[in-house]
Amino acid sequence: INNQNNKIISYVGWTNNLKQRILKHNSGTGAKFTRGRKWKIIYKRKYYNKSLAMKAEFQLKKNYRLRKLIKEKYINDTKS
Numbered sequence: 001i002n003n004q005n006n007k008i009i010s011y012v013g014w015t016n017n018l019k020q021r022i023l024k025h026n027s028g029t030g031a032k033f034t035r036g037r038k039w040k041i042i043y044k045r046k047y048y049n050k051s052l053a054m055k056a057e058f059q060l061k062k063n064y065r066l067r068k069l070i071k072e073k074y075i076n077d078t079k080s
Contacts, residue, residue, distance in 0.1 A: 008071050010042075010067050010070075010071060011025070011031070011033060011039065012057055012060050012061045012067070013031065014050070014057045018044065022039060022041060025037075025039050026038055026039055042070065042074040043074070
């Protein structure tokens with residue numbers, strides 16, 4: 001998502017229903033941070049249980065370098 005400064009922002013979260021989660025975020029009923037924005041899924045992974053998903057979410061949230069790499073890959077893939 002681009003904000004006013006044309007900076008791409010990202011949101012990391014876990015869910016057991018991705019389709020429902022993105023609909024909530026885009027309708028303004030998701031997490032407070034997501035309101036007022038239109039989100040696109042650019043990266044997803046599937047885990048066998050909630051505990052593993054939450055651990056991965058925590059790691060990705062604090063790993064800004066990896067998040068930047070994921071965003072750069074997405075931008076480059078959509079420009080080709």
